[in-house]
Amino acid sequence: MNVAVLGAGFMGHGIAHVSALGGHSVIVRDVEQELVDEGLEQIEANLEEGIEREKITPAEKEDAIERLTGTVSLEAAVEEADLVIEAVPERLDIKQDVFADVEEYAPDDAVVATNTSSLSVTEIASILDDPSRCIGLHFFNPAHIMPLVEIVVAEQTSGETKEFADHYVESIEKTPTTVTDVPGFASSRLGAIFSLEAIRMAQEGVASIEDIDETMRLGYNLPMGPIELVDHTGIDVNVEVMEYLREELGERFKPPQLLKRKLRAGTLGRKTGEGFYIWEDGEIAGVSDEE
Ligand SMILES: NC(=O)c1ccc[n+]([C@@H]2O[C@H](COP(=O)([O-])OP(=O)(O)OC[C@H]3O[C@@H](n4cnc5c(N)ncnc54)[C@H](O)[C@@H]3O)[C@@H](O)[C@H]2O)c1
Numbered sequence: 001m002n003v004a005v006l007g008a009g010f011m012g013h014g015i016a017h018v019s020a021l022g023g024h025s026v027i028v029r030d031v032e033q034e035l036v037d038e039g040l041e042q043i044e045a046n047l048e049e050g051i052e053r054e055k056i057t058p059a060e061k062e063d064a065i066e067r068l069t070g071t072v073s074l075e076a077a078v079e080e081a082d083l084v085i086e087a088v089p090e091r092l093d094i095k096q097d098v099f100a101d102v103e104e105y106a107p108d109d110a111v112v113a114t115n116t117s118s119l120s121v122t123e124i125a126s127i128l129d130d131p132s133r134c135i136g137l138h139f140f141n142p143a144h145i146m147p148l149v150e151i152v153v154a155e156q157t158s159g160e161t162k163e164f165a166d167h168y169v170e171s172i173e174k175t176p177t178t179v180t181d182v183p184g185f186a187s188s189r190l191g192a193i194f195s196l197e198a199i200r201m202a203q204e205g206v207a208s209i210e211d212i213d214e215t216m217r218l219g220y221n222l223p224m225g226p227i228e229l230v231d232h233t234g235i236d237v238n239v240e241v242m243e244y245l246r247e248e249l250g251e252r253f254k255p256p257q258l259l260k261r262k263l264r265a266g267t268l269g270r271k272t273g274e275g276f277y278i279w280e281d282g283e284i285a286g287v288s289d290e291e
Contacts, residue, residue: 004083005027014144018173026069027076028070036072090237111165117138118245121152124154125154197226235268242255
């Protein structure tokens with residue numbers, strides 16, 4: 001199928017990567033050519049790493065690269081799409097603007113999916129003339145490695161759209177879970193509360209961020225501690241998710257001051273090289289001294 005991925009950032013390039021490896025023709029769209037190019041370069045680097053780790057063969061990499069193109073034109077990206085997946089910033093107005101444009105240029109029967117981690121899919125879909133073709137496809141970061149896709153069924157989603165989404169997730173060899181469209185779905189709601197409490201504990205001096213993360217890694221057999229996870233997924237994205245959950249579900253989701261300070265300073269975690277930790281080449285290289 002033809003897949004259009006809108007946004008070539010962290011999630012967008014990962015979704016494009018797995019879609020191309022799954023045998024689909026993929027067009028990635030971002031607002032500037034430089035961002036498109038960076039996304040495509042990142043996919044190539046991640047595919048190369050896949051070869052080094054013996055997850056894919058060099059031929060699979062070449063085939064995936066051949067199926068991938070990039071553009072800054074929304075029309076060119078979606079005009080022949082069977083499936084459009086948006087991975088633009090986590091703001092209702094931006095996502096709705098994007099969907100309104102998609103409806104103008106995409107075929108009438110294209111499925112329109114959002115990778116929102118917390119917004120209401122039902123509300124995003126409401127901008128469409130035909131919201132029955134909208135669904136949530138919630139990938140996890142990094143999308144080319146994480147095996148789960150939460151399929152979020154909006155109030156308006158048709159059975160046909162859900163079936164199409166199941167089929168797509170299967171084609172990219174991910175495991176789907178299905179959730180109804182409630183704030184934070186199953187994953188972000190629980191994940192946010194976990195990270196929030198960890199940051200509050202660091203703020204109160206209960207333990208260092210490294211010790212909090214180490215405790216959860218070793219004590220609960222997690223691959224990553226809850227504060228490291230915030231750096232990994234992006235402090236800006238986390239604050240937006242927490243603010244939304246706070247509005248919908250209550251004060252227990254209020255972002256801690258320490259997290260907001262980092263947002264204001266522009267130290268957003270792995271993607272800017274510093275958050276709670278210092279990051280070099282995607283790995284933790286130390287702890288930020290701004291604690
Ligand atoms: N980062 C995560 O861990 C994670 C996990 C799951 C879901 N998500 C969700 O995925 C979405 C994207 O997050 P991200 O971390 O990839 O953000 P990001 O900032 O890395 O990427 C967003 C990209 O969208 C581009 N963009 C902005 N407006 C656009 C438009 N109109 N058309 C096309 N591109 C546009 C930006 O230039 C940027 O490159 C958000 O909804 C987020 O909640 C994020």
